[in-house]
Amino acid sequence: MTTTTTFKGLKLAALSLAAGLGLSAAALAQAPTSQLDAIQSRGNLQICTTGDYKPFTLAKDGSYEGIDIELAKSLAKAIGVEPRFVATKWGDLLNDFTSGKCDIAMGGISVTLDRQKRAFFSTPYMVNGKAPIARCADKDKFQTVADIDKPGVTVIVNPGGTNERFARANFKQAKIELYPDNVTIFAQILAGKADIMVAESIETKVQEKLNPGLCAINPDEPLQYGEMGYLLPRGDVTFKAFVDQWLHLAKATGEFAKIYDQFVR
Incomplete structure (x- = not known):
């Protein structure tokens, strides 16, 4: 290998490296900000x-x-x-x-x-999966989706979230009642205006404490993984x-x- 050939090879390598660095800089310059x-x-x-x-x-x-x-x-x-x-x-x-x-x-x-x-x-x-909550007197009646999905059962849900989505996907015979206030919705069950609600298991545990007479149903074994x-x-x-x-x-x-x-x- 001659000196001229070696020089040409080094020059080409340097040009290639510079081109690569240039492309990297351009890519960094065009990267979207977070x-x-x-x-x-x-x-x-x-x-x-x-x-x-x-x-x-x-x-x-x-x-x-x-x-x-x-x-x-x-x-x-x-x-x-x-x-x-x-x-x-x-x-x-x-x-x-x-x-x-x-x-x-x-x-x-x-x-x-x-x-x-x-x-x-x-x-x-x-x-945190989906679990039912109902009046304690009705707890044994609503152990499964099949138990809930029956004519004459009213399921209350807050609109727009995954609670409504779960209800519409799983309850075809039960009546689905929309109630827009997610804070006072559990009082509707106590008042007898609905039979049951299906919500996140942790929420049913909290609402059970806040609303004597309501019982979370199998919150540690939810109806759906989430x-x-x-x-x-x-x-x-x-x-x-x-x-x-x-x-x-x-x-x-x-x-x-x-x-x-x-x-x-």
Whole structure:
């Protein structure tokens, strides 16, 4: 190999390396910014929440409380910004989120494939399936889906969420009654205006304590497997990675358990 040939080879290699570095720089320059950058620049984390789903989110006296409200505050602190809660309804939740009204949606949101088509989910933070709740006197009557799905049985649901979806998918003979207030809906069962509601198992446990005369039915053996997570912007892997890591640390350090116990135990 001659000196001239060697020089030409090194020159070609250098040009190739420069071209490769140029392409990398261009790719980096064109990479989309993360919502995390916008949140830090703005100075607040905008959180969509329904405020009607105890123990996760409850609007009270002009503010919010619940498991996911405290966790939202923790997430905002981890980012270094202030939390700002944005009111929404279950029927509007996905549209409000995808239209840019908030950076994240929190508050007992079930992971579903339909929602996954339009948004990212954080890693699930809780397994929480569907379980019935009824007057204690009727508890033995409603042990299974088949027990509930009978003529003469009225199933009450809040519109727009996975509770309504579960009811419509599984109850073809029972009457499905829509009731728009998810806070007072359980009182309708006590008043005899409905026979039963199917909700997240943790919610039925909480409402059993709050409403003497109502009994959660097999909440530890739910009728349907379910997971809960936080809605995140579709395609934003940077923001999702941050939220997932924060959630991992919240669980590993005991912060998550402390907040959970505050509202459930």
